[in-house]
Amino acid sequence: MIQWVTPKGKLTKQGLKHWSKFSNEEKREWLRWMILARQFDRRAILLQRQGRIGTYAPLEGQEAAQIGSSMALHSEDWVFPSYREHGVALKVGMPISQVFLYWMGRVEGCKPPEGVRLMPPTVPIATQIPQAVGAAWASKLRKETFVSVAYFGDGATSEGDFHEGLNFAGVFKLPVIFFCQNNGYAISVPFNRQSASETIAERAKAYQIPGVLVDGNDVLAVRGVMEEAITRARNGDGPTLIEAVTYRKGSHTTADDATRYRPSDEVKEWIEARDPVERWQTCLLHEGLISLEEIENWTHQCDEQVDEGIKEAESSTPARATHLFEHVYHQVSRKIMRQKTECETREIPWLN
């Protein structure tokens, strides 16, 4: 497994080698985004507990995997997320308020701002994988340079769509990165019940594509391997499967109770000894790139950004019922028109 920063925040030999590849400013940025993702996540859980948003899928513990990978993307690149990629969404340009809107049950949260190539969260597991392949195919057919990334979890690798997507990408040598956050559990089912293969990365071999196993809580290594995969893709050398080994510190969703299926010593180990944000903070502090005071300021600023986002989401105009009908088709049929009238007037039209 590729690891450039140890859980204690020390650079490994490989880490030292790659350290200067990224500017100090960028390395500080990663931390800032990771803090934002974490503060967003913690607030979202609180909002759910207060009944201000619906069931929510927390990401805490996976910040390095999400920020490290998305920091390597350009604005022309496509992102096909699952439903836990709030960190990625924020990084690629989704406003905080809209991510909240999504979890408030508002469809507006699915639509990114103009020019942001982010698909809506994918709920049915693994279905985004062949879709991301299609976007990469578009890039290749048009001889463009953009790449496409599919984000998914360990559970998704048991689905047929995972196989179909990787197989297509291998056959057509498409510029797509399959970024798997293996957080050890698909809701309650541990990876050893998901698959008999030791790692997910090793499955890449069957598709004749590179498979990379990386410490997903090491933002430097994630950023580095993602950069390599993207460069290969942009150069026409085809897809890569990255397995980022990580852990969700909390439950699958706010409706789940992870204590039912995860041993407490395991959880404790990941929370206390392997936290991705602390690891990077320690590393940056040690390298003298940041001060505790700055971290505190950033955390405070991120909290304010999140507050703003909540305010904006909660003060947005309530959804109109007729919105239901507006985008079902480009060309509205008589049937839909009639039902829209029925909805507006609250009268069944054929009774008139």
Add this chain to the structure above:
Amino acid sequence: MAQLTMVQAICDALQVALEEMPEVLLLGEDIGKNGGVFRATDGLWEHFGDERVIDTPLAEAGIIGSSIGLAVNGFKPVAEVQFLTFIYPAFEQIISHIARLHTRTQGAFPNSIVIRAPYGGGIRAPELHSDSTETFFIHTPGLKVVVPSTPSDAKGLLLAAIKQPDPVIFLEPMKLYRAFKEEVPAGWYEIPLGSARLVQTGTDVTILAWGAMVPVAMQGASECEKSGISCEVIDLRTLDPIDEETIIQSVTKTGRVVIVQEAPRTLGLGSELMAMIQEQAFYSLEAPMVRVTSYDVPVPMYALEDEFRPTAEKVAQAVYKVVQEGGM
């Protein structure tokens, strides 16, 4: 103009679309060098090359899933599923994604995809090749569903489906692929989706049919003609959106309805047509409506398919029944 079979007309439509719309791509199994198992893409791979007529791995969810990624980047994928009965692995991509993408993104990302699939029975195909499950797609908001019954309609409807922006499930009755030839206009022409075809005007009974059931309905109607019953036969052509106007106008005139449906009875489109007519034209009805359908049993292996599918005799019987009950 040329005399073409339906499958030739479809191939012609695809050729015209590839010529006129650079964003059109064909994807599917065996559609390249082999020209499709029914030859619906015969010669297109040679003409347009590997980047526009693409033989894919044997993976329906892969074909339809990747079509979504292509479509959001401005391509117009026209995907072939080899037989409708093989579409189920792609069902999730169609129902959960293609049908909803426009709603979910409020139009931000295009979901302009046409999925072609040969369907229905009557050709002595092997087991599990002959389903008529159009209902699944009609039942799913966000999709349009089209079924031609003649060569020239097949071409005009397919080009219209490709040109318009909504996702379309384009079902091609295998039984009619080579059933007859007719004059098919050359070049680009469209038959707008949502418009039914009045196959034959009549005054006593309205027969509603689509796909391979149109000729069956016509045979039944000719049989009844001998007894002096005048049948109006409507080919729905588009199953969603339905041409309500044409249907209701006809029912208002005849007061009697027979629906001929190849799919099993329960919750087939016929059920919805009956509900719609009941809601919109109940007081014009002179007799209870009658459905002639396949049975609510699994589509049989071919030894029994003629027993399973509606026949002209059954259509005629149904017509006699609605005429008698109406006291004509």
